[in-house]
Amino acid sequence: MPRQIPGKSPKLPLTGKERAKLRSNKMKLSDIAHMDIELLSGVLGVSDSRAQYIRGMAQFQTVPSIGPKVAERVVQLGYYALEDIKDEDAAALTDRMEASSGFWVDPCVEDAFRCIVYHANHPGSGKSWHDFTEVRKQFREQHGYPPTRPTLSWYDNKDGQP
Incomplete structure (x- = not known):
């Protein structure tokens, strides 16, 4: 997962009509998150x-290293803002996602969830998903x-779908 560049536009599943309306209102994709x-x-x-x-898709992509696929997984779990997820447990989110999808996911997804929860509680943090790998390994070992x-x-x- 590439590191999110500050000010970079999120990748959003907008229709052509929705993109045209953004342009006609002189708004940027990067404005949507807020x-x-x-x-x-x-x-x-x-x-x-x-x-x-x-907006949820855009907001979760403001977290460093979080892209559209992880953002969509978080939104599919029912979270639409960083404020909504700040009190959640990333391991429990992973367990819930795996139970609902019927298959286990790459462990880096849990690292990404940990990154999102951390960032929700520490706005402006530069930590990326891979900064949480050791934390996840220790937690799952225990x-x-x-x-x-x-x-x-x-x-x-x-x-091939989550």
């Missing part, structure tokens, strides 16, 4: 839930994984 949901909804001409999804952890791995998953 926009009010109702304002974004109005600018894009979309529902509040669509605006919330888009606590392990749930006995209900799926046996199918992400790379054996036939459709």
